[in-house]
Amino acid sequence: MRAAVLGSPVAHSLSPVLHNTAYAAMGLDDWSYGMHECGEHRLAAFVAGLGPEWAGLSLTMPLKRRTLELADTSTELARAVGGANTLVRRGGGWHADNTDVEGITEALTEAGxxxxxxxxxxxxxxxxxxxxxxxxxxxxxxxxxxxxxxxxxxxxxxxxxxxxxxxxxxxxxxxxxxxxxxxxxxxxxxxxxxxxxxxxxxxxxxxxxxxxxxxxxxxxxxxxxxxxxRVVGGFPMLLHQAIAQVRMMTGSEDVPAGVVRAVRAAGEAELARRAPTPAR
Incomplete structure (x- = not known):
């Protein structure tokens, strides 16, 4: 099965690292997650061209409002917020949701x-x-x-x-x-x-x-x-919204704590790798 993150710009996205780590930790060896540069004007055609092997999409800026508009169905939460960052297959169509809210809630809660x-x-x-x-x-x-x-x-x-x-x-x-x-x-x-x-x-x-x-x-x-x-950064939000997307796209009722730990470690390692080397 396939999934990906779409947006513009999208090259900086951590989502492929997070999702692919989750797939590996869950033993989903036939799943892969990529990224595609996509603006608002291309989104509808991109989604229409996806085959049955596609389980879902993560959407970042500037696509969240347009995603909600083109989905066949959507959650009350996504409609209330006014944008969706997630598309998943449901009943032969595309279902839109917003996992950013869960990501923020979980990030704040785990910080006490x-x-x-x-x-x-x-x-x-x-x-x-x-x-x-x-x-x-x-x-x-x-x-x-x-x-x-x-x-x-x-x-x-x-x-x-x-x-x-x-x-x-x-x-x-x-x-x-x-x-x-x-x-x-x-x-x-x-x-x-x-x-x-x-x-x-x-x-x-x-x-x-x-x-x-x-x-x-x-x-x-x-x-x-x-x-x-107390300070909470954006990474815990990104982590938890990605875990929610993994749960939705794979149809899992829950993502085990060990998988969450593996995804967190992989994301933190990637951020450390990207960090600029201090000048000597």
Whole structure:
């Protein structure tokens, strides 16, 4: 059987390492997982051309919204978030789901972060929408504050909040210093974008979940860790969302803990291999 990750750009993806390690650890010797560069305009044709040997696809940016649109069926969660990162065969068609929410929830839980009473999201795109859904799933009831670089582009997370039935407060990212009395700050910003805000992050009492996984730790994560806050990086999220995809694509009820450990070790080793060599 075959599976793959699609996106643009996609060459940096860790998904092939994670999925192929899982297949090997589960004894699925006839399974393989690859990667394909694919933009929005090519996605429908790519999916239509897949034969019966294809079990599923992982979708990264910019394909998540388009994936939801072209799927034959989809989960309520994927529709609520407004995007899908997973396609699996079901009933002769393609079924869309979102495992990013499970990835975020599992990453926070294993770090000992339970239900944040209050939370602040940095960024307002697709990942922020998944983070909001994860917070709702974990039981956060207070309005979530979303701080965006451009508040006019907060439509995706605002629409997700409406579908999830959760209240938001929207503000500019420059106002982070006014929102430090919170339990958890989630940065869905691109690599390096949160580093300019290390002053407020260091002054806050909040824990930090930074979706960046390379390079790690980020400057922002280091600032929070230095003052004793708990920090969760993007790799645990990536790990757990991949394990959920493996479960869905292979039809397994569960992925054994030993397989999860093997996948985690392989991913960490690959990140270490990719890390730049320190200058002497």
């Amino acid at each position: 972060i339970g239900t944040p009473r209050e939370a602040v999201l940095l960024g307002a795109g697709a990942t922020a929408a998944s983070a909001l859904a994860a917070l709702v799933r974990m039981g956060t009831t207070a309005p979530v504050t979303v701080l965006a670089r451009d508040t006019a582009r907060a439509g995706a997370v605002t629409e997700a909040a409406d579908r999830l039935g959760h209240r938001l407060r929207i503000g500019p990212l420059s106002a982070l210093g006014e929102h430090l009395d919170t339990d958890l700050i989630v940065s869905s910003l691109p690599s390096g974008a949160a580093d300019a805000h290390t002053g407020p992050l260091a002054a806050s009492r909040a824990d930090l979940f930074d979706v960046v996984y390379a390079p790690w730790p980020t400057v922002a994560a280091g600032a929070v860790a230095d003052r004793g806050g």
